[in-house]
Amino acid sequence: xxxxLSRHSVRDFKDGEITDGTLEKLLHAGMAAxxxxxxxxxxxxxxxxRGRLDGIAGIHPYANMSLKASAGILVCGEPEREALExxxxxxxxxxxxxxxxxxxxxxxGAVWVGIYPNGTHVEKFTKYxxxxxxIVPFAWIPMGQPRTPAKEDNRFDSSRxxxxxx
Numbered sequence: 349x350x351x352x353l354s355r356h357s358v359r360d361f362k363d364g365e366i367t368d369g370t371l372e373k374l375l376h377a378g379m380a381a382x383x384x385x386x387x388x389x390x391x392x393x394x395x396x397x398r399g400r401l402d403g404i405a406g407i408h409p410y411a412n413m414s415l416k417a418s419a420g421i422l423v424c425g426e427p428e429r430e431a432l433e434x435x436x437x438x439x440x441x442x443x444x445x446x447x448x449x450x451x452x453x454x455x456x457g458a459v460w461v462g463i464y465p466n467g468t469h470v471e472k473f474t475k476y477x478x479x480x481x482x483i484v485p486f487a488w489i490p491m492g493q494p495r496t497p498a499k500e501d502n503r504f505d506s507s508r509x510x511x512x513x514x
């Protein structure tokens with residue numbers, strides 16, 4: 349619960365390395381997400397090269413934090429892996445959320461930068477990462493050591509809870 353409740357979007361990072369072992373933990377978390385009919389339609393590109401991270405700021409108007417990120421994960425979907433193709437985006441969203449919570453648990457800062465379903469963003473990331481035609485870039489997650497520490501943010505609102513009916 350601490351990782352969930354303290355998780356927040358971090359766009360400002362300080363210098364610090366993210367090890368391959370840490371990236372692997374985050375990827376394990378992503379792949380542990382639920383998916384419709386256990387289809388696991390996701391693919392991930394772990395990005396650690398400075399030039400590659402910097403270039404992302406040039407292809408997405410809301411990804412400037414990539415210039416300070418130590419690493420990032422591009423979450424992609426393969427709709428054809430789905431028994432129910434219309435759910436690939438929901439399954440990829442679950443993977444993104446798992447990665448964000450795991451990053452919070454590891455005291456890293458991260459933020460969800462949306463790509464899909466914006467056609468321009470999808471096209472630019474597809475080209476930048478040389479993705480095959482059957483792979484859809486879904487979300488970009490830049491990450492690093494947060495400049496400011498996370499604090500618990502109670503967003504619970506009982507007025508939005510309904511039991512048994514509206």
